[in-house]
Amino acid sequence: MxxxxxxxxxxxxxxxxxxxxxxxxxxxxxxxxxxxxxxxxxxxxxxxxxxxxxxxxxxxxxxxxxxxxxxxxxxxxxxxxxxxxxxxxxxxxxxxxxxxxxxxxxxxxxxxxxxxxxxxxxxxxxxxxxxxxxxxxxxxxxxxxxxxxxxxxxxxxxxxxxxxxxxxxxxxxxxxxxxxxxxxxxxxxxxxxxxxxxAKTAPSTAPADAAIGAGGSGLGVTGVLEGLRDQLSPLSYASEWITKIVVVLALVSALLVIGGGAYRWWTNRKAKHLAEALGTAGF
Structure with missing residues (x-):
């Protein structure tokens, strides 16, 4: 000027x-x-x-x-x-x-x-x-x-x-x-x-990690229960009971993994936007 x-x-x-x-x-x-x-x-x-x-x-x-x-x-x-x-x-x-x-x-x-x-x-x-x-x-x-x-x-x-x-x-x-x-x-x-x-703090990914970890563990348990069901297949009542548990546990575990993944995506997105606003994001 x-x-x-x-x-x-x-x-x-x-x-x-x-x-x-x-x-x-x-x-x-x-x-x-x-x-x-x-x-x-x-x-x-x-x-x-x-x-x-x-x-x-x-x-x-x-x-x-x-x-x-x-x-x-x-x-x-x-x-x-x-x-x-x-x-x-x-x-x-x-x-x-x-x-x-x-x-x-x-x-x-x-x-x-x-x-x-x-x-x-x-x-x-x-x-x-x-x-x-x-x-x-x-x-x-x-x-x-x-x-x-x-x-x-x-x-x-x-x-x-x-x-x-x-x-x-x-x-x-x-x-x-x-x-x-x-x-x-x-x-x-x-x-x-x-x-x-x-500046606001970025949300923690800990809840997401916990949910994903719990969901993964639950899916592992369903595998064990399925093996047990196969062993008890001659006992129809016990087999049916375990099948119901497996289905419920699998659904809950899947929801935990999906929900945890979605929450992790949200927290990462918020953290990225915060970093951009503060000028700390990589280029």
């Missing part, structure tokens, strides 16, 4: 972030204009200053934190129009590394490296090969929404996050296509931090 869009992008981000918040369900904790208490504490300590409430953050401190820890972290001045803002907003909401991962996921198959959240040569080279940045922005926002949906906090903040990403998508595409973007608006819950630490 020829001219930095940092100032314009920051104005949009601040509109989304609002003022002070301290929602107990927000993993970011106490936050002022998008800067968490933890980030502010680290910033103050890094300058050899005493920590204080993030409510007291000055405009200069706010601008410096946004500049160094978010805009520069995603290399905003090296990104195309629109893409710069989209990654910047994602960095404030979920961290710079996670926002870069959204980009790397969106750059497939041009980008063949690891989804590692590092804006390295491979990522920038793939980005330069893109000739349709508005479509790229769509894919970045799709990756971001997929990530958000796999967070345990989505049930609480999903509505706000979805509204925020819709606006980010529209604003980013407008800048990418040379149009005047819409205003950014604050939506309740949209300012909550969305961290990978709050």
């Amino acid at each position: 020829a001219i930095s869009r940092e100032k314009e992008s920051l104005a949009k981000v601040l509109a989304h972030e609002g003022g002070y918040s301290n929602n107990k369900r927000d993993p970011g904790g106490p936050t002022m204009k998008g800067v968490t208490q933890r980030v502010y504490d680290a910033y103050r300590k890094g300058k050899g200053q005493a920590t204080r409430s993030v409510k007291s953050i000055s405009t200069d401190e706010l601008n410096e934190i946004y500049d160094r820890q978010y805009w520069d972290a995603v290399k905003g001045d090296q990104l195309p129009d629109g893409v710069d803002y989209v990654l910047f907003d994602g960095a404030v909401n979920s961290g710079p590394g996670r926002s870069i991962m959204f980009l790397q996921q969106a750059l497939r198959p041009l980008y063949t490296g690891r989804i590692d959240g590092v804006m390295g040569i491979g990522t920038l080279t793939a980005l330069k090969a893109v000739n349709d940045n508005d479509a790229l922005i769509d894919r970045i926002c799709d990756a971001r929404m997929n990530f958000l949906r796999h967070l345990s906090t989505f049930a609480v903040f999903g509505k706000g996050w979805s509204a925020r990403v819709r606006e980010v998508r529209a604003i980013g595409i407008s800048w990418a296509t040379g149009e005047t973007p819409q205003a950014a608006n604050f939506v309740d819950g949209a300012d909550a931090k969305a961290f990978a630490e709050d």
